[in-house]
Amino acid sequence: MDNFDHWFSTATKGLAQEEVKLLLPELRNHYEDTLQHHLGNGQSATDASAKAVASLGDPKQCNRQYRQLYFSESEYKSLFTPAQQNLIPSAFVVGMASVALVVVTIRLIYSVVVEKGNPDLGGFLMVLTLSLIFASLYLIARHCPSLRWPGPNKVGAPLPQPLPLASISPPEIAALRLSHILLLLSVITLTLMVANWSWGFAGAIFGPLYFLFFLSVLTMFIPIIRKLSRFGRDGQRSA
Amino acid sequence: MYSSVMNLKGSLPLLVLETLARGPSHGYAIAQQIKARSEGVLDFKEGTLYPTLHGLEREGHLESYLETMTGRERRAYRLTPQGFGHLQQQRQSWSSLSGAIGKVLEGGV
Numbered sequence: 001m002d003n004f005d006h007w008f009s010t011a012t013k014g015l016a017q018e019e020v021k022l023l024l025p026e027l028r029n030h031y032e033d034t035l036q037h038h039l040g041n042g043q044s045a046t047d048a049s050a051k052a053v054a055s056l057g058d059p060k061q062c063n064r065q066y067r068q069l070y071f072s073e074s075e076y077k078s079l080f081t082p083a084q085q086n087l088i089p090s091a092f093v094v095g096m097a098s099v100a101l102v103v104v105t106i107r108l109i110y111s112v113v114v115e116k117g118n119p120d121l122g123g124f125l126m127v128l129t130l131s132l133i134f135a136s137l138y139l140i141a142r143h144c145p146s147l148r149w150p151g152p153n154k155v156g157a158p159l160p161q162p163l164p165l166a167s168i169s170p171p172e173i174a175a176l177r178l179s180h181i182l183l184l185l186s187v188i189t190l191t192l193m194v195a196n197w198s199w200g201f202a203g204a205i206f207g208p209l210y211f212l213f214f215l216s217v218l219t220m221f222i223p224i225i226r227k228l229s230r231f232g233r234d235g236q237r238s239a
Numbered sequence: 240m241y242s243s244v245m246n247l248k249g250s251l252p253l254l255v256l257e258t259l260a261r262g263p264s265h266g267y268a269i270a271q272q273i274k275a276r277s278e279g280v281l282d283f284k285e286g287t288l289y290p291t292l293h294g295l296e297r298e299g300h301l302e303s304y305l306e307t308m309t310g311r312e313r314r315a316y317r318l319t320p321q322g323f324g325h326l327q328q329q330r331q332s333w334s335s336l337s338g339a340i341g342k343v344l345e346g347g348v
Binding site for chain 2 (some may be wrong): 065154
């Protein structure tokens with residue numbers, strides 16, 4: 001393993017192989033150019049190689065920067081592979097689970113409104129339910145051009161119309177998977193919150209806690225969503 | 240001189256856009272042009288250039304294409320019309336910022 005190989009393996013440690021393949025040609029070309037420059041100045045091969053690698057910078061620092069922009073191995077595996085095969089079963093399971101949870105939530109809201117005679121709280125919970133669901137979908141649509149409606153609307157809608165399952169691209173599948181996870185998470189959070197109020201637990205304490213939990217998980221997803229935004233509507237990575 | 244340790248993290252995208260406004264180029268050439276035009280004052284670790292280029296491309300300010308030069312296939316970058324607009328804005332921001340700092344420094348001690 002030469003100087004560059006050692007530097008590169010440290011700088012790209014933990015990144016998905018697909019990302020590494022993207023970076024390797026550019027960085028190797030950069031290294032080769034710098035090497036030739038130093039050799040042209042009469043330096044020995046050893047010195048030239050050492051200087052060419054040094055000019056790239058601290059590989060650990062580069063690795064930290066690369067991880068902010070490129071998918072890690074685990075992120076890539078969970079979102080992109082196997083790409084096509086399990087989309088429909090996944091959508092079906094998540095869809096059914098979400099529908100079931102929404103039904104439970106509505107039943108619980110009904111019990112708050114009718115059985116406990118608290119229409120204000122019921123209305124509030126209903127608005128909160130819908131807001132959380134739409135906020136999750138909006139977040140995906142906002143950051144994933146591949147999932148927007150075609151047209152001048154910059155905000156976009158969560159799904160293209162009609163969803164071309166035969167030609168759907170891997171990044172679209174990844175974004176859909178992410179939206180499934182967020183949708184399910186938001187519905188579970190809401191069900192817990194509403195159940196809390198409905199069953200007369202200490203809703204005032206646990207409700208906000210569930211909500212904070214949801215927000216903190218959502219925050220963890222934001223870097224992944226940003227990485228997904230590198231893909232255009234045609235499914236091609238911008239770099 | 241306060242040269243090789245100068246922190247370019249925030250201003251590297253602007254320097255890259257400015258360099259590419261003179262014509263398409265690839266990573267190594269961009270790095271060399273920035274150093275040459277600043278007479279060596281603006282030095283940076285070149286491994287950090289590529290996330291900057293890819294980030295600018297993600298934001299639509301640059302587009303890339305493959306070309307073969309000296310027997311090697313390279314990815315070259317060029318400004319998009321959006322990138323030109325963004326560069327104009329950044330130039331104005333930088334100009335007003337440096338003007339303001341200059342006024343403070345002129346006040347001196």
